[in-house]
Amino acid sequence: MDKFSYINATSLKQVTSLLSDSGWGEVMLLAGGTDLLSELKEYIETPKTLINLKTLPGMDGISENANGIKIGALTTVADIAMHPSIQQHYTVLAQAAASVATPQIRNVGTIGGNLCQRPRCWYYRDETVNCIKKGGDLCYAVDGLSKYHAIFDGDPVYIVHPSDIAPALIALDASIKITGPEGDKTIKVEEFFTLPSDNPFRENVLQPNEIVVEIQIPKPKLNTKSYYLKAREKGAPDFALVSVAGVFEMAGRTCQIANIILGGVAPKPRRSTEAEAALTGKMLNKDVCTMAGAEAVQKAQPMNDNAYKVTLTQNLISRTAMMAVS
C-alpha cells in the first residue's frame, strides 16, 4: 500500500470536517478494516489520510426499547450475530450476521463497514483492470467471466452487492442515520443503496463528507417470522452466490405481509416485489412458494456464466417462504 497519514478520530464533527476538505478517496474512514485494508494492499484505493473511527466514543453498542433497536455503526458483526434479542426478534439479521466471513472477521468487522463495503468483482479487485468503476470504459464481466456477477439491474456495471447484512436490514424496514457537515439525517436502508445506472462509481448515496453513525430497526410484530438463506460455493468464508432475506407477517399459514430482499444478484440489495406480491395474502404452501420464486426471476437477465443464479434465486426464495410454514 502507499503511504498515508493516520488520524485517530476524536469527534464526528472533526471527522466530517476532515472529509469535507477532501475529494473522493483522499481521506478514508477506517473501522474494522477488513475490506479497506485489502483495498489498500491491492492499490485499489490510495488515500492520503486514514481516519481511525474506533476512537470515537459511543459509536458501538446495541440498545433496545419497546419500539425497536439501535445499533451503533461501529458494532461488530459478531456482537450482532450473538445478541440474544436480535436472535429472537430480528432473526434474519442475526442469521445474516452469522453468515458473514469467519469468526475472526466478524470479531473486527463492523455493521457500518459491512454496509459500505466495496464489490468483490474480480475485475474491480484487480489493480491493472481499469473498469468503469475505476473510471474506465468497460465492465469486463460483460464479455469476460461472469459467474459471480449480476442477473438483475446490472447495466452498465454488473457487480453484485456483497453485503449479507444489508438485505436483512431492508427486509426489517431498517433506517440508517448519517451525519454530515449539515447535521444528521435518517433514511431507509433501502434508499441508501444505488444502482450503477445512477452512479457507476459508488454503491450508496453517502456523500464524500458523510458518515454512517447508526442503524435503527423497528420492532417486528409478534406474528413475524424471518430468515436469511445464503447459497455459496464453500461453507466459509464465502460470499453469497445468492441470498434471500425473508420477513413474513403470518396469520396461521397465511402470509399477511412479505418482505423479500435478494443479495448476490444485483448491484444493490434487490427487493423482489414480484415474490412479495405472489406471497402476500396467500396461504403458503409448496405451489405458492414455488410460484413466488418463479415470479421473482421473470425479469432476470443472466450473463454468459451465471444463468444458474436464476434457478438458484428461484429455489432459494421458495425455500425461504416455505420455512415460514414449516
Added chain:
Amino acid sequence: MASWGEASQSRLIGKRIARLSGKDKVTGKAKYTYDINRPGLLYARILRSEVAHANVLDIDMSRAEELPGVKAVLPIIEVGKKLRYQGQEIAAVAAETDDIAKDALRLIFVDLEELPFVVTKEDAMAEGAPQIRDWVGNKSNPGTDERGEVDKGFNEAAVTVEATYHTPVQTHVCLETHGHVAEWTDEQNLTVWASTQGVFGVRDDLAGRFGLPANQVRVITEHMGGGFGSKFGPGVEGHTAAQLAKITGQPVKLMLTRKAEHLVAGNRPSMTQHVKAGASRDGRLIAYDMKGYGTGGISSGAGFQAPYVYSVANRRTERFNVTINAGNQRAMRAPGHPQGAFAMDSLMDELAEKLGMNPLEFRRINDSNEIRQAQYTLGAQEIGWHRRNTIPGSGTGVKKRGMGVGSGLWGGGGGRGTQARVTINADGSVEAVTGTQDIGTGIRTAIAIIVAEEFGLTPTDIDVKVGDSGPGLRSGGSGGSQTTASVAPVIKTAAEAAIQKLFEHVAPLLQAPVDDLRVGNGTIYVASDRTKTVTWNQATGLLGMESISEGGNWDPELREKDVAGTQFAEVEVDTETGNVQVLKIVAVQDCGLAINRLTTESQINGGVIMGLGQTLLEERIMDPQTGRMLNANLEDYKVPGTFEIPEIKSIVFDTHRKVTGVGEPPCIPTLGAIANAVYNAIGVRIRELPITPDKVLTALAEKKA
C-alpha cells in the same frame, strides 16, 4: 535376511505415535523459513509481469535504486526478451524493510510491447491462434499408443460409451509459500534456509550456479509448510535471493506472495479426454480409444494416466500437450493420476450402467489387482454399499444422497541414495542424522521410532536431525512418495549396527556373548538369563571417551513398492442449491508397513481432503479477455475448509511388513468416488470438475428439460 520383525515383537513400529514436532508446530515454536530472521536481514521482492505476453523494450530501475532503504535492484529478464505469462519475473529489489521493497517495485518502469496471447487451451488450439513460440506450435505433436485390436474390440462390444471428461488446472496452494533466506558467511560460503522438499537438490543447484564446491553451500529446512511436488529446486526466487545477498553482503529473505504462488510456483495441468470405450455383455472392458489434451501452461508435461487401473487389452490413445501463456506446471501430488482416475472411474460407472451392472461388480471383473479386490469388499462394508441407490437419482426429497467408488495405484518403493548416521554417546544420548527433510509427512518421527525400537528407548529419547545439508549426509528429495521407503531401511541398518557395537561393550560386563544380548525397556539384558541386565545409561557409560557412530545401507528387502487404493464416498446433494456435501469417505489404502500408524492415517486424511478440493472446489480461472488469472488469491480460488471436510475413515491396509510410501496415492481415488456418488445421488453426470453449484443446477435443469 533383513526384516522389520513380527508385528507382535514391535513395541513402537506400527503403533499410533504423536508427531515429535507437533507441539512446536501448534504453539508456533517451530521455525519455518518464513520465521528465520538474521542480523542485518534485508527483504526482497520480485517485480512480475502483469501481462500474458509482451516484448520487453526497456527497464528503468533508476528511481527504485534511489529510494532510501533500497540496497539492490537486480534485473532478471533482459531487454529484448519476451515475457510469456503473467507473473514472469522482471526484476527484484532488496531493501531494509519489506514495505520499502514493495514501494521500490512500483518505481521500476518497464516499457512493453504487448503481444496477442492465449490463456486457455481451447483458444490456443483455435484456428489462427497466436503462436506462443516461434519454433513449435501451441499444440504438440501427438503422443500415440496402440495395443491389441481396438476396432475388433469395439465390434465385439455389447455396449459403448462416448464421453468427454475435463479437469481444470489446480494450483498447489502450499500453506507456506516458496521462499528462501540466503546468507553468505563469507565470499565462498553460502547458507540458505529454504522452504524445500529437497535440501540437497537446492544445495547442488546453488553450488553450480555460483561456482562453489557443494560443501560450501549449506541448505537448512527444519520445518516446511507444504510442497506437494512444487518445491524441489531453488527456482528463480532462490537464485534471486542468493544473488541479492551476494550483491549486498547482507542476508536476504525472499518469500513469494500468495498471488505469485498461484501464478508461478507450479500447478497440476488440466486434462480433457474424449474417450470411447466398449464392454462385453459379461462385463469385460474390451475396447478403449482416447484422444486427450492438457495444458501445463508455458511448459510441456501435461500428461495423465489413461486408461487407468483397470485392464483393457485393446486400446488406442493419442495425447497432445497444449502450450498457453500461463505459469508452468510442476509435479503435483501423484502427477497425472487424479485427473486420469476421475475420467476412468466416471467412464467405468457409465459403462456399468449401460450394462445394467453394479459398478463395483464391473470393477471387480476388470481389476487384476488382488489387494484392491480385498479393498473393494472392505470399503463396501464400511460405507454400507448396499444402501446405495440402485436407480441413480431415485432418492426422494430435496437433498439426495448417493454413493460412489474410485480407485488408484502408486509406486512409492524408495531407492538408494540416503546416507545416515546413528550415534550413541557415553551420556546415553542418541542422535540420528540424515539429509532428508520432513515435508510434513512425519519422517522425523518415523526415524525416532525406528531407532527407539532398536535401542529399547522411546521416540522422544532420540534427537533426530533432518533438513540440513550441513552434515553432508545426503538424501533425495521428498517426492514420488519415496521418503520413508528410502530413508527407513538406512536408519534401521544404522541403528542395528550401532546397537551391536554397544552390545560389544556390554558383553564382558554381563559375561554373555554379544548375540545373547537384547534391548528391553531402557535396558540391555541377556536373553538366556534375564537376571543379567544393565540400564541404558550404565551401558553407554562404558563408552568412556568414545561414542558409537554408525552408518546404514539401503536394503531393498526392507521395502516394497506399488500400492493399491480404493475409496468410497457418500454425498448429499442439495438439488435446490446445487451444493454437494460429502458426508463420508472411506479410504482403504494399501501401504505396507506403517512405521507410524497415526501419521500414516494423517497422510490419508490429507490426500482425501486434497482430492475433495480438486473434485468440488479448485480451479485456476484464466480470463481470455485480459490474459490474467482472476482468482490468484484464496477468496475465489477455493480450497476445502472445515465445512467441506467429511467424516474420513482412513483404513491403513497393511498386507505386509515392508515399508512403502503413501504420501501421494490417497489423493487419487477421491475424485472418481465423489463424482460417481454425485451421479448416484442425482442421476445426472457431471463430467467437468470442479463440481460446483452452477454445474449441478445447470445439469439438473437440462435433465428436467
